[in-house]
Amino acid sequence: MRERIVSAAIQYQGVTISLPLPARHAQVLHCAEQFLPEQALPTVCQGFLTSEGxxxxxxxxxxxxxxxxxxxxxxxxxxxxxxxDLW
Incomplete structure (x- = not known):
C-alpha cells in the first residue's frame, strides 16, 4: 500500500502536533496555542502526517x-x- 496523507499537522523544533480528519491547519494552530510560546506560532512549519507516521x-x-x-x-x-485540497 502506498504512503498517503492522513492529517494536517504542524511542527516546531521537532515536535509534531496534529488533529484527526477533517481538521485543518488553523484548528491545529489554535490547539497548539496552549502549548507553544506565543512567539513560536509564526515560525511553525505547516505540513501533514502520512500513513507511515x-x-x-x-x-x-x-x-x-x-x-x-x-x-x-x-x-x-x-x-x-x-x-x-483533500477534505
Missing part, C-alpha cells in the same frame, strides 16, 4: 497525495498541498 511539508505532501491517487484539488497553489 512521517511529518512532511506542503510540497512533499502534494507529491505523496498525487502518487497515492488521493487526487488533490487545486485551490490556487499547484506546488503546495492544503487540507482544503
Amino acid at each position: 512521517r511529518f512532511v511539508n506542503r510540497v512533499q505532501a502534494r507529491q505523496i497525495a498525487f502518487v497515492a491517487g488521493q487526487e488533490p484539488k487545486t485551490t490556487g497553489n499547484e506546488r503546495d498541498l492544503f487540507s482544503e
